[in-house]
Amino acid sequence: MPVQVVVGCQWGDEGKGKIVDTFARRADWVARWGGGSNAGHTVRVGGETFILRLIPSGILNPRPKCVIGHGVVADPVSMLDEIDRLAARGVAVDGRIFVSEAAHVLLPSHPWIEALGGQDVRVGTTKRGIGPAYQDKAARVGIRFHDLMDAKGLRRRLEEHAHRLALLFKGADQPPPIPLEQAVDEWDATFTRLRPRLSPLVADTVELLHGALARGERILCEGAQGTFLDLDLGTYPFVTSSTTTAAGAATGLGLPPRALREVYGVCKAYSTRVGAGPFPTELSAVESVALREKGGEYGSVTGRPRRVGWLDLPQLRQAVRVNGLSSLIVTKLDILSGMDPLPICTAYDSDDGLVWRTPPLPNERLERCRPRLEAMSGWSESLCDVRRFEDLPSAAKTYLARIEREADCPIRWVSVGSEREAILRAPSKRIR
Ligand code: IMP
Numbered sequence: 001m002p003v004q005v006v007v008g009c010q011w012g013d014e015g016k017g018k019i020v021d022t023f024a025r026r027a028d029w030v031a032r033w034g035g036g037s038n039a040g041h042t043v044r045v046g047g048e049t050f051i052l053r054l055i056p057s058g059i060l061n062p063r064p065k066c067v068i069g070h071g072v073v074a075d076p077v078s079m080l081d082e083i084d085r086l087a088a089r090g091v092a093v094d095g096r097i098f099v100s101e102a103a104h105v106l107l108p109s110h111p112w113i114e115a116l117g118g119q120d121v122r123v124g125t126t127k128r129g130i131g132p133a134y135q136d137k138a139a140r141v142g143i144r145f146h147d148l149m150d151a152k153g154l155r156r157r158l159e160e161h162a163h164r165l166a167l168l169f170k171g172a173d174q175p176p177p178i179p180l181e182q183a184v185d186e187w188d189a190t191f192t193r194l195r196p197r198l199s200p201l202v203a204d205t206v207e208l209l210h211g212a213l214a215r216g217e218r219i220l221c222e223g224a225q226g227t228f229l230d231l232d233l234g235t236y237p238f239v240t241s242s243t244t245t246a247a248g249a250a251t252g253l254g255l256p257p258r259a260l261r262e263v264y265g266v267c268k269a270y271s272t273r274v275g276a277g278p279f280p281t282e283l284s285a286v287e288s289v290a291l292r293e294k295g296g297e298y299g300s301v302t303g304r305p306r307r308v309g310w311l312d313l314p315q316l317r318q319a320v321r322v323n324g325l326s327s328l329i330v331t332k333l334d335i336l337s338g339m340d341p342l343p344i345c346t347a348y349d350s351d352d353g354l355v356w357r358t359p360p361l362p363n364e365r366l367e368r369c370r371p372r373l374e375a376m377s378g379w380s381e382s383l384c385d386v387r388r389f390e391d392l393p394s395a396a397k398t399y400l401a402r403i404e405r406e407a408d409c410p411i412r413w414v415s416v417g418s419e420r421e422a423i424l425r426a427p428s429k430r431i432r
Pocket of ligand 1: 011012013038039040123124125126127128129130131224225229238239240241274275276
């Protein structure tokens with residue numbers, strides 16, 4: 001059974017949560033491979049809104065089991081809190097959630113380190129301490145979930161962590177938010193209290209997923225953030241600290257790359273970004289207001305207003321090739337009703353006279369690019385109640401056909417609203 005992967009084509013917030021929720025109906029397993037509670041996947045089910053941060057969106061379907069892979073950095077307290085909140089709303093969670101024993105623990109001190117280094121302001125991060133948790137991982141001093149299970153060893157690891165923290169705060173000539181001996185006691189007590197609850201969740205998830213592969217079960221890998229927040233392929237340094245592109249499903253879950261045969265790229269019908277960094281098609285502050293309000297473009301984790309702009313085809317072409325996308329899923333097409341003419345960015349012009357069909361490196365060069373915007377015809381009809389692709393206005397079909405042609409990737413689904421049923425299956429042939 002081929003493994004399916006869902007990735008974001010832009011800077012996150014493409015609507016992956018809803019798509020994973022849709023595909024999860026037929027999945028046996030839904031697995032997150034990277035990031036942490038910086039993600040905010042919003043899913044609307046029967047008039048209720050769920051915002052998932054760490055737990056895969058597949059949990060909202062009764063069938064699949066959910067895995068948080070070793071590529072994720074997870075705060076055990078907020079993970080259990082999220083599970084409790086889902087259970088309180090009637091979601092079946094018992095025996096359905098597993099976290100890799102090799103996943104790194106995000107400690108309460110990681111947001112302190114982030115603030116100390118100023119990354120939160122410079123990059124405009126979610127302030128969750130994601131970068132410092134991955135720094136500890138890369139420095140080979142991180143604490144992993146299997147360490148939480150080892151009562152004696154954990155105390156020593158927490159003390160070693162506090163020692164490194166002491167050096168950092170001393171270097172910055174600042175006191176830590178709480179005395180470090182007290183912090184170690186508090187963390188140790190918290191993890192001791194939580195150990196019985198964590199113990200049934202902590203598992204060898206590579207073994208679980210390979211067992212599923214061997215039995216021919218369906219695995220759906222849920223990406224967090226988007227291609228241009230990828231640590232290597234994104235708009236560095238304005239990126240997150242993990243692999244958000246499809247290859248991350250292999251490294252972050254221990255799945256063989258050749259098993260990742262279906263890769264779905266989720267692309268919003270326009271662009272948004274939170275945090276700092278280049279954004280070639282960004283609208284001015286005044287122009288942004290209408291699109292932001294109509295699209296409800298406020299961060300689901302931080303509540304920050306998102307920066308908004310037109311669809312960026314150079315970016316999409318890059319997402320198609322670096323993820324090896326087998327198909328595209330276009331979301332929030334309904335938000336563009338009434339935008340006429342409808343600009344679309346077909347290429348960039350850089351100040352040295354070059355024309356770019358995919359984003360140039362490095363970031364500084366991208367920052368100096370101007371978008372080539374082409375005005376397409378818009379449509380005035382509301383799409384909210386459209387339930388068949390054929391019933392879309394012809395200008396909307398032309399817009400989708402243009403995306404498909406320029407990105408050289410078939411569009412398989414189009415989402416026209418936040419409810420589960422507001423999704424249209426595109427024709428199997430290219431759109432005309
Ligand atoms: P961090 O992941 O908190 O370190 O933030 C790094 C960058 O990624 C910032 O620009 C964040 O706004 C952005 N970011 C992280 N997670 C998400 C997400 O789920 N959606 C959109 N942007 C995100």
